[in-house]
Amino acid sequence: MPILYDYPRSRNGYKARLVASHLGLPLQVVTTDLMAGESRQADFLAKNAAGKVPVLELEDGTCLPESNAIALFLAEGSALLPDAKLERAQVLRWMFFEQSQLLPNIGLARMLKITGRDTQRPDVYAQRVEAAQDALSALERHFAGNDWAALGRFTVADIVLYAYSSVVEEAGIDTAPYPAFVAWRRRVESLPAHIPPDWGFAA
Amino acid sequence: MPILYDYPRSRNGYKARLVASHLGLPLQVVTTDLMAGESRQADFLAKNAAGKVPVLELEDGTCLPESNAIALFLAEGSALLPDAKLERAQVLRWMFFEQSQLLPNIGLARMLKITGRDTQRPDVYAQRVEAAQDALSALERHFAGNDWAALGRFTVADIVLYAYSSVVEEAGIDTAPYPAFVAWRRRVESLPAHIPPDWGFAA
Known part of the structure; x- marks a missing residue:
């Protein structure tokens, strides 16, 4: 295994x-x-x-x-990831967006917030929040017209986007300006195979 | 076209x-x-x-x-990107590393530096430089034992890693601690099809 x-x-x-x-x-x-x-x-x-x-x-x-x-x-080889070249590229597009625009900003803002260091490095925190809000605005524009990240169906792109999308509030960022984003997050959470973030670790 | x-x-x-x-x-x-x-x-x-x-x-x-x-x-379909599932994943691994750890840090540090705003937001600049140095240390460890990013040969992973690797100095970061990284950068630049960064734009 x-x-x-x-x-x-x-x-x-x-x-x-x-x-x-x-x-x-x-x-x-x-x-x-x-x-x-x-x-x-x-x-x-x-x-x-x-x-x-x-x-x-x-x-x-x-x-x-x-x-x-x-x-x-x-x-690979599952319904979560298409084989066709252009469809695959549209899935990967959101996975690269996640890495460069969502994860680094929400991730660091959250880390500073939950360790209480957001007040020690206020300008670092503020810049990460600004950049995270810019990424959330992009997701809001997308989800205002699309139920899922790519191809009109649930793919591995939704899974990777969801991970740091699920902790926006822990980073101290208000999600009220992003209702379509919040609705997409609820769609992901309502899928039968959805699991909580500590799933898989020994109790 | x-x-x-x-x-x-x-x-x-x-x-x-x-x-x-x-x-x-x-x-x-x-x-x-x-x-x-x-x-x-x-x-x-x-x-x-x-x-x-x-x-x-x-x-x-x-x-x-x-x-x-x-x-x-x-x-896709060229020698720059393998078809086999695990080989492809090893190429993608460095492409995702580039997006989350190299590009955002070198990119923002460089942008602040070349617009003179590194002195206006010194802690933002310092945090990006620290994170970029951490990413460069990872590349140094890798290239100390490998000529190329993945699979022992030039792939699309080297191309995407090279883009922001080529402007480390413009971000105000010294490359002296990263000799294996610098040697890899020279290997990429010595390939016959290599082009300068403004290639393709009308003069």
Whole structure:
């Protein structure tokens, strides 16, 4: 069974666990304690030079880092990821948007907020919130005319967009200006295979 | 011929033009004047809800935003992008790393630096430089033992990583601590089909 090195508070690892739940794939979740520095130790850096979770370790020992690469790898050949070149590109488009415009801004704003450092680095926090709001405005424009991220149906793009979309409020950002975005988030949460963010970790 | 909406100073559009050069693909480059706000006007937002270049417009009018989705779309079926599921995932891994850890940090630090706003928002600039250095350290660890990003050969992952790697100094960041990274950058630049960043724009 593949191993997923992950940390409960990370929403990047959540993406892989959501794909696994939607597709019924087995996955053994192993906690990498980020707070204890485990992801920057030599044995972990050999799995991922970037020193970050998640990493998927296959049965032959091959390691695949990066949440969206893992999500795509798990989704290959399923209804979550089309084969046709242009359809695939439209799914990937939102997965790259997520990485450059949603995750870094919501992720860092949330990290500063929940550790109480938003008041120590107010301009860093403010700039991340501005950029996150710009990304949320893009999603609002899209979801005002579309039920799903791509192709008019639920795909792996919705899963990866959902992960950090689910913690906008934890970053201290009001979602009231983004009603179509909030409605899409509820659509994702209402799917039968949806799971909470701590799913897969030992109790 | 497909149209690439792009802006000379953007290194994201450069990725698509590099792929086109390496594969000998025709591409008509149309300038979207970011400084004049053209990417946030209604006609452009209809092409990309995120209001950013590049956008690839196909002959049937279909629009594909996001530099890495465009790069992958253009590279499909070529030697720059493998078909096998795990090999493809190893290429994508570095393309997602580029989007979340390299581009946002080098990109914003560079933008602040070249517009002289690094001294107006010193903590924002400092945080982006710290994060960029962390990403460069990851690349240094990787290229210390590998000539190329993935699979031991030049792929579309090297192209997308190169784009913002080529402007580290413009962001005010010293590359002296990253000799293996600098050597990889020179390997990319020495390929016969390599082009300068303003290639494709009318003189």
